[in-house]
Amino acid sequence: MLNQSADLDRLFHALADPTRRAMIERLSRGPAPVSELAKPIAMSLPAVMQHLGVLEAAGLVRSEKSGRVRVCAIEPKALSQAEQWIDARRIEWERRLDRLGDYLKTLESKGEGHDGQD
């Protein structure tokens, strides 16, 4: 659990590209060899491989060579790590709003007749 920040860097960076997201979308429908991943992408194969490298470095995809084809598959754990970070923020934010709401209610019941806006 050390240096989780660098993991998140790689994770979100990997997701910040439409080509890479398209690759993930394809892979979430099932494993595929590199050439099939590349098919719908208007780009040279080496470029596709580089994107794949980014996805693997982020832990989002794992791939294995069998014969001369490299089969890629999604690694859903990484995705949920990203989700967890976002979730944690949302929870913090909502808790804050709840506290604020409680506070405002307290004001309301204590000093009837004030107009205390945030």
Place this chain on the structure above:
Amino acid sequence: MLNQSADLDRLFHALADPTRRAMIERLSRGPAPVSELAKPIAMSLPAVMQHLGVLEAAGLVRSEKSGRVRVCAIEPKALSQAEQWIDARRIEWERRLDRLGDYLKTLESKGEGHDGQD
């Protein structure tokens, strides 16, 4: 709902930096002026402003000037957009595994005595 992809690009890109995530973490505990955001960051003010710009461009943060201070606040809708994309992938992926599971169960009950591994 046009060109949602560019939105996601900006969104994930904004999240792919530890300084920017730290700013979001701070803001999810409540609004703050730029100078307070900058305090824990070992970086020049202009650099912090640039990060803020990225966050605003991504729709993650909104800010407003009152007097000579600019007060920043989190914009939680943007975060949930990112979450939605991730969620959609997870759902696709899980549905696929369910189908696969069903299929394997079918095989099992039809051809008892085979050893059909994936």
Place this chain on the structure above:
DNA sequence: TTGATAGTTAGGCATATGCTTAACCAATCG
């Protein structure tokens, strides 16, 4: 009105990213 505070603009520079082409390697297939 002068000075301090908070932010902004401009310009520049080092490194990272996203792509390309060309050449190369390794498993099939005829």
Place this chain on the structure above:
DNA sequence: CGATTGGTTAAGCATATGCCTAACTATCAA
């Protein structure tokens, strides 16, 4: 074997990103 298919490596280049310093503007306070 020799050609083809699928992937890989290397080198190079254009643009984007992340930072800096210096100079500037706009409040607020004495």
